[in-house]
């Protein structure tokens with residue numbers, strides 16, 4: 162692990178408990194969409210790259226697949242093992258970086274959810290997944306995305322970084338699909354769906370660089386495709402976000 166990855170691991174160790182309970186992460190419909198969009202052969206061997214507390218892994222295991230999860234954060238790996246213990250040796254988890262994961266028998270598929278925006282080089286991250294999949298295997302990434310308009314994307318980016326010091330950059334939907342092409346994948350397909358974030362819930366499980374009141378004021382001052390802000394009558398804020406699913410074949 163390099164210095165940046167150690168900082169990422171530390172941040173996710175700290176937010177693991179809240180992350181594991183967050184409505185956006187635990188939503189069974191959204192987890193089902195990941196499994197459905199992947200269209201894997203029965204009993205596939207799947208790499209879950211940046212597995213977090215094992216929510217995606219659990220959905221894949223329940224669908225009859227085998228999962229090898231990898232995550233930088235030790236606390237995330239501990240929680241993933243606990244969550245997926247009932248699947249016995251069909252579920253394996255290890256702490257480490259996807260980019261240096263030892264290449265043994267290639268996987269049938271490699272998935273990741275909400276990880277690309279932490280990667281300093283998204284194409285290298287997708288390629289690292291693709292290299293660990295057999296020819297004809299599936300690579301899937303799901304992530305929240307940003308606006309193709311430059312100023313709107315920069316406003317969104319500044320807010321994400323103010324709320325989470327480990328945030329690198331949200332891609333646009335097109336950039337994520339292009340990253341698959343640049344990583345050498347074919348038959349690239351993309352689907353979008355929306356989800357709602359509650360500002361307080363979201364901010365409180367982050368690793369902020371700025372005080373909450375300041376970030377709140379910034380959020381209320383703008384809007385972007387993928388980060389559409391709605392002030393509620395109860396004083397709260399709902400942010401309408403866009404999550405994309407991209408699937409490619411090695």
Ligand SMILES: C[S@@+](CC[C@H](N)C(=O)[O-])C[C@H]1O[C@@H](n2cnc3c(N)ncnc32)[C@H](O)[C@@H]1O
Pocket residue numbers: 169170173186210211212213214215216217231232233234237257258259260273274275276279280
């Ligand atoms: C936002 S969480 C998503 C967790 C999980 N995929 C989910 O959707 O529930 C991002 C996770 O990716 C992990 N991560 C980021 N970059 C990674 C890398 N290069 N190798 C392994 N894990 C990574 C972080 O430690 C963190 O637990």
